Every structure is written in structure tokens, then in C-alpha cells.
Amino acid sequence: xxxxxxxxxxxxxxxxxxxxxxxxxxxxxxxxxxxxxxxxxxxxxxxxxxxxxxxxxxxxxxxxxxxxxxxxxxxxxxxxxxxxxxxxxxxxxxxxxxxxxxxxxxxxxxxxxxxxxxxxxxxxxxxxxxxxxxxxxxxxxxxxxxxxxxxxxx
Amino acid sequence: xxxxxxxxxxxxxxxxxxxxxxxxxxxxxxxxxxxxxxxxxxxxxxxxxxxxxxxxxxxxxxxxxxxxxxxxxxxxxxxxxxxxxxxxxxxxxxxxxxxxxxxxxxxxxxxxxxxxxxxxxxxxxxxxxxxxxxxxxxxxxxxxxxxxxxxxxxxxxxxxxxxxxxxxxxxx
Numbered sequence: 660x661x662x663x664x665x666x667x668x669x670x671x672x673x674x675x676x677x678x679x680x681x682x683x684x685x686x687x688x689x690x691x692x693x694x695x696x697x698x699x700x701x702x703x704x705x706x707x708x709x710x711x712x713x714x715x716x717x718x719x720x721x722x723x724x725x726x727x728x729x730x731x732x733x734x735x736x737x738x739x740x741x742x743x744x745x746x747x748x749x750x751x752x753x754x755x756x757x758x759x760x761x762x763x764x765x766x767x768x769x770x771x772x773x774x775x776x777x778x779x780x781x782x783x784x785x786x787x788x789x790x791x792x793x794x795x796x797x798x799x800x801x802x803x804x805x806x807x808x809x810x811x812x813x
Numbered sequence: 814x815x816x817x818x819x820x821x822x823x824x825x826x827x828x829x830x831x832x833x834x835x836x837x838x839x840x841x842x843x844x845x846x847x848x849x850x851x852x853x854x855x856x857x858x859x860x861x862x863x864x865x866x867x868x869x870x871x872x873x874x875x876x877x878x879x880x881x882x883x884x885x886x887x888x889x890x891x892x893x894x895x896x897x898x899x900x901x902x903x904x905x906x907x908x909x910x911x912x913x914x915x916x917x918x919x920x921x922x923x924x925x926x927x928x929x930x931x932x933x934x935x936x937x938x939x940x941x942x943x944x945x946x947x948x949x950x951x952x953x954x955x956x957x958x959x960x961x962x963x964x965x966x967x968x969x970x971x972x973x974x975x976x977x978x979x980x981x982x983x984x985x
Contacts, residue, residue: 680842687849694856702983703867704880705950710970710977785959792955794962795876795981803879811966 706798708809729778731771731806735785735797740764744771759793761800768804781806867980869952870898876955878981884950887978888928890921890965892953897965899924910964918968925949925972948976 732743739753739760749770752763772778781801785794798809867884869875870891891898897905897918904920929945936944949969953962969977 680846683846684842684849687846687853691849691852691856694853694860697861698856698859699861700859701869703869703875703884704878704981704983705882705884705978706878706880706981707882708977708979710966710975787958787960787963789959790955791953791957791959791962792876794959795878795955795979799879811963 706795708811710810729775729780731775731778731781733768733781733783733797733801735783735789735793737786737788740767740797742767742771744774747771747774759796761796764797765800765804768801768806772805779806780808780810782810782812784812867950869980870901873952874955875952875980875982877984879984880981881983882978884978884980885948887946887948887950888925889950889952889980890969892951892957892961892965894954894956897921899928907961910961916964916967917971918964921965921968922972925969925974929972929974945973946976947974948978949974950978950980952980 729745732741734741734743739751740763741751742749742764747770749767752760752767754760768781783794783797783801785797794811801809866886867889870889870893872893872895873891888900889898891901892907895907896903897907897910897920899921902924904924905918910918932945935942951962951965951969953965966977969975
């Protein structure tokens with residue numbers, strides 16, 4: 660009697676533990692191709708850059724009269740960076756062994772920003788051989804330091 | 814009578830063989846479900862309902878940036894290592910541009926002027942349609958030199974495309 664009971668319960672246990680996973684597999688098989696199609700692996704963004712508009716030069720001139728312009732320059736050379744801000748003596752930033760010295764550039768830009776908190780304009784002047792990637796990185800550092808209005812000068 | 818006898822004798826044999834076969838063909842789906850669950854979570858994370866507005870030109874490695882600005886639909890000037898393309902059509906080779914003495918890229922200027930005339934024409938036809946916006950996307954290879962960028966920007970600015978959107982790969 661005991662033995663029969665034991666066999667009964669064991670059989671019932673086994674029946675309960677056996678899950679039917681086929682519907683789950685069906686859902687997965689439909690969901691995965693759908694999500695694969697809509698997945699975005701490379702996110703694309705843009706950096707906006709405006710040239711001075713030649714057709715609306717009058718309007719620009721009027722704007723410039725209203726606020727005092729602080730011209731911040733950032734030179735990118737083969738040997739390193741150079742930040743020039745009026746009345747602010749900043750040493751040139753030479754390249755280190757790993758390449759450009761990004762942290763010092765950020766520090767100098769922040770120093771320039773704290774001296775003129777209202778100023779949002781910076782002019783980036785790279786030499787001809789600088790790569791596009793470097794220019795984009797410099798633009799990123801400028802934006803992070805608070806210079807949102809970036810111009811490029813050749 | 815013989816029929817029932819046959820069935821009685823046949824039934825246990827069939828069920829025994831079926832039990833044997835079902836024992837050998839039992840699939841173990843647990844590990845597969847594990848895998849699918851991980852895949853599902855990953856794909857849900859990278860899910861985007863917006864879709865992609867920008868198509869990236871082949872043979873091009875975009876630079877990386879922390880910019881969060883979303884791209885808009887405009888004409889695209891793509892600069893690969895060999896060619897300058899406008900909306901997918903090759904205009905002039907990069908070597909040719911670098912060899913010329915002036916800064917203006919004449920084929921690009923011509924094509925952009927044509928585009929500008931078309932979009933201005935559309936703008937005049939109806940006030941609801943957006944006319945000439947003056948914005949253009951630039952997709953350029955990360956290894957490109959500033960000398961070439963300068964020439965392209967000058968050519969775009971000359972025609973009146975002053976709002977340039979530099980297409981970059983977004984990094985978090």
C-alpha cells in the first residue's frame with residue numbers, strides 16, 4: 660500500500676513539473692525577428708554649425724551692436740592646442756605621449772568661460788592637416804564647457 | 814472476436830514502442846529559452862520606434878560625438894575617402910579637389926544651386942510646403958583633413974546652405 664502510494668505521488672509530481680514551452684517558443688520566434696528588424700545599433704546625431712548668413716548681414720550687425728562681443732579663439736595645430744581669450748593669458752597645450760591633451764583643454768575652456776560667463780561664442784581655427792575627428796572632439800569639449808555657439812575659421 | 818483479440822494484443826506493443834520513441838525525441842528547451850530571453854531583453858533595449866531618418870553612405874566611418882541633437886531630413890553631402898557625393902550621386906573625386914588651386918568645388922556648387930532653385934520653386938508654389946531652408950547635412954569620414962572640409966563648407970555656404978549639420982555617431 661505504501662509502495663503504491665509512493666509510485667502514485669511520484670508520477671503526479673513528474674506530470675506537474677513538465678512544462679509545455681511550445682507557446683513561449685512561438686512568441687519568441689515571432690518577437691525576435693520583429694525586434695531585430697527595428698533594432699538600431701548605431702545612433703546617429705548631428706552637430707549644428709552655422710556660417711554667417713551673407714543675405715541677412717544687416718540683422719547680424721544689429722545683434723552685434725547690442726551685446727559686447729568677446730572673441731575666444733581656439734587654435735588646433737599639429738603640436739597641440741592654443742586657447743586665446745581677451746585679457747587671459749593661457750599657456751599653449753602641447754601634445755602628450757597619448758596624443759592631444761583633452762583634460763587641460765577642458766580646464767582652459769572652463770577658465771575662459773568663468774571669466775566671461777555671458778560669452779557663448781568660440782572660433783575654432785584648425786590648420787589644414789587636422790582630421791575631421793579631432794575637430795568634432797574639440798567641438799564636443801567646447802559645448803561641454805559652455806561655448807554653444809561654435810564657428811570654424813579656416 | 815478476432816478483431817478485438819488483435820487489438821488487445823497490438824495495443825500494448827504500439828504504446829511501448831511509442832513510449833520508447835518519445836523518450837529519445839524529448840527536446841530540452843530550457844537552455845534555448847534562456848538564450849532567447851537574453852536576446853529578447855537586449856533587442857528590447859535597442860528598440861527604436863522612430864526608425865532611422867539618415868542613411869549612412871557606405872565606405873565611410875563617421876566620427877563619434879556626445880551630441881544629442883536629432884538629425885533632420887535634408888540633402889546630404891557625403892565625403893568618403895575617394896568621392897564627394899550629393900544625395901548618393903558621385904560628383905567629383907577627392908584627389909581632384911585636393912589638386913585644384915581654388916577653394917570652390919565647382920560641380921558641388923552647380924548641383925547645390927540646382928537643388929536650391931528646385932526647393933525655392935516648391936516654396937513659391939504653395940505656402941504650406943517648406944521652401945528653401947538653407948540646411949544641409951554633411952557626412953564625412955573621420956580621417957578627412959580640414960583642408961577638404963573647408964572647401965566643402967565654403968562651397969555649401971556660397972550657394973546659401975548656411976546651416977550645416979555634421980552627422981556623427983552618438984556615444985553615451
